[in-house]
Amino acid sequence: MARTTEKLDEKIRARNIRIILDxxxxxxxxxxxxxxxxxEIAELANLPKANIYYYFSSKEDIYSTIITNLIAGWDDAxxxxxxxxxxxxxxxxxxxxxxxxxxxxxxxxxxxxxxIIQGARFLSKKDRAHMRAATDRYVAVLDQWMQEGRMxxxxxxxxxxxxxxxxxxxxxxxPLACDALHRNSLSEQDYDSAVDTIVSSIVSGVIxxxxxxx
Amino acid sequence: MARTTEKLDEKIRARNIRIILDxxxxxxxxxxxxxxxxxEIAELANLPKANIYYYFSSKEDIYSTIITNLIAGWDDAxxxxxxxxxxxxxxxxxxxxxxxxxxxxxxxxxxxxxxIIQGARFLSKKDRAHMRAATDRYVAVLDQWMQEGRMxxxxxxxxxxxxxxxxxxxxxxxPLACDALHRNSLSEQDYDSAVDTIVSSIVSGVIxxxxxxx
DNA sequence: GTCTATAGGTAGATAGAC
DNA sequence: GTCTATCTACCTATAGAC
Numbered sequence: 001m002a003r004t005t006e007k008l009d010e011k012i013r014a015r016n017i018r019i020i021l022d023x024x025x026x027x028x029x030x031x032x033x034x035x036x037x038x039x040e041i042a043e044l045a046n047l048p049k050a051n052i053y054y055y056f057s058s059k060e061d062i063y064s065t066i067i068t069n070l071i072a073g074w075d076d077a078x079x080x081x082x083x084x085x086x087x088x089x090x091x092x093x094x095x096x097x098x099x100x101x102x103x104x105x106x107x108x109x110x111x112x113x114x115x116i117i118q119g120a121r122f123l124s125k126k127d128r129a130h131m132r133a134a135t136d137r138y139v140a141v142l143d144q145w146m147q148e149g150r151m152x153x154x155x156x157x158x159x160x161x162x163x164x165x166x167x168x169x170x171x172x173x174x175p176l177a178c179d180a181l182h183r184n185s186l187s188e189q190d191y192d193s194a195v196d197t198i199v200s201s202i203v204s205g206v207i208x209x210x211x212x213x214x
Numbered sequence: 215m216a217r218t219t220e221k222l223d224e225k226i227r228a229r230n231i232r233i234i235l236d237x238x239x240x241x242x243x244x245x246x247x248x249x250x251x252x253x254e255i256a257e258l259a260n261l262p263k264a265n266i267y268y269y270f271s272s273k274e275d276i277y278s279t280i281i282t283n284l285i286a287g288w289d290d291a292x293x294x295x296x297x298x299x300x301x302x303x304x305x306x307x308x309x310x311x312x313x314x315x316x317x318x319x320x321x322x323x324x325x326x327x328x329x330i331i332q333g334a335r336f337l338s339k340k341d342r343a344h345m346r347a348a349t350d351r352y353v354a355v356l357d358q359w360m361q362e363g364r365m366x367x368x369x370x371x372x373x374x375x376x377x378x379x380x381x382x383x384x385x386x387x388x389p390l391a392c393d394a395l396h397r398n399s400l401s402e403q404d405y406d407s408a409v410d411t412i413v414s415s416i417v418s419g420v421i422x423x424x425x426x427x428x
Numbered sequence: 429g430t431c432t433a434t435a436g437g438t439a440g441a442t443a444g445a446c
Numbered sequence: 447g448t449c450t451a452t453c454t455a456c457c458t459a460t461a462g463a464c
Contacts, residue, residue: 012447030332031249032247034248053440088421112387114387117324118328154411158408165381169378177375180374196369204366210293227430265429267458267459272459301440
């Protein structure tokens with residue numbers, strides 16, 4: 001009997017926590033940390049406000065939980081660049097993976113963008129170190145390719161910033177992307193075009209090589 | 215006498231409005247519209263809270279004024295792409311102008327980014343139409359270059375989104391850029407490296423052309 | 429034009445009944 | 447575990463003295 005109750009409680013608890021984190025992601029992404037209201041989260045979760053405080057100790061507790069979760073999610077979502085891959089193929093896979101993640105997780109992407117714009121106040125040192133380490137690994141792969149002559153020598157760190165900015169724009173600044181593309185909303189084809197444009201631009205360049213008959 | 219008083223009043227008014235808009239840009243950029251507090255704006259402006267409401271009718275009034283002002287500022291800041299320029303030179307100038315603007319106006323840049331992330335609720339139709347028209351003019355220049363064979367055929371709209379994302383990252387997501395570059399803050403040299411990496415990547419591509427002896 | 433005082437409402441968080 | 451009622455603090459905005 002006790003076991004049944006415990007199991008049921010665990011189910012209710014897990015379910016409520018999941019719902020709270022889900023709607024909180026929505027509210028935080030639309031309002032930022034300071035602008036978000038616990039009352040709105042409670043309303044969207046169909047729970048009394050006090051119930052939120054039964055599962056989480058504070059507003060910051062909910063927020064930090066979401067951030068740590070989404071950073072963990074990135075590692076799985078982003079295909080790993082490996083030194084033995086073809087650089088052009090690998091870059092295409094990386095850009096595609098970033099755009100797919102952005103398209104499938106727009107709220108998480110915007111919440112994180114909002115957190116950074118507002119000064120990265122709740123991004124823990126651990127999470128930042130984790131991200132720096134991931135960047136360093138990617139940079140090492142590109143540096144290796146450059147050493148082997150399989151890639152032109154550029155600054156790999158700035159290069160990754162360029163890829164991040166180019167890909168995140170579609171989810172974080174969607175209204176601007178829609179305006180620029182004359183769309184009401186972005187379709188899967190638009191995302192495919194984004195991959196093609198980004199990859200073909202950075203792989204081959206946009207300026208034709210001068211004719212040899214000069 | 216009346217004239218002197220009027221002049222003095224105008225000076226005080228102009229000065230106070232300027233100060234309010236200045237500190238409000240800071241607060242809105244750090245907290246977003248909903249998170250910003252009039253009390254904080256008043257405190258930073260060294261004015262009583264009620265004084266803010268003497269110059270502006272509401273929180274939204276201050277916010278909208280800032281947004282319209284900063285959009286007007288862009289037209290001057292961004293060097294115009296002209297069809298008769300050399301494409302590579304023109305793209306370098308454009309990227310540089312965007313990065314210089316981002317570096318010199320980080321608060322405006324972040325406030326605007328925050329507004330878009332939070333759904334572009336206060337971006338007027340007029341301002342959006344204005345931005346779309348500017349984009350269309352830039353796109354027309356690139357399309358012309360492509361028709362003349364001076365530029366590879368890519369989607370000009372996605373291409374501009376790539377440039378916007380790549381350049382805005384440095385001001386809007388500065389903490390991430392600092393982490394990626396292993397810096398405490400970004401120097402002018404870092405911005406120069408950003409221009410070089412972005413421009414050389416998109417102009418020539420990062421993958422060497424295959425040797426002709428295949 | 430300036431600013432104190434305050435209205436009227438809502439925020440995050442908690443006490444305690446069930 | 448759940449939720450009503452409520453605390454204290456703070457919010458936007460205004461009234462009205464100077």
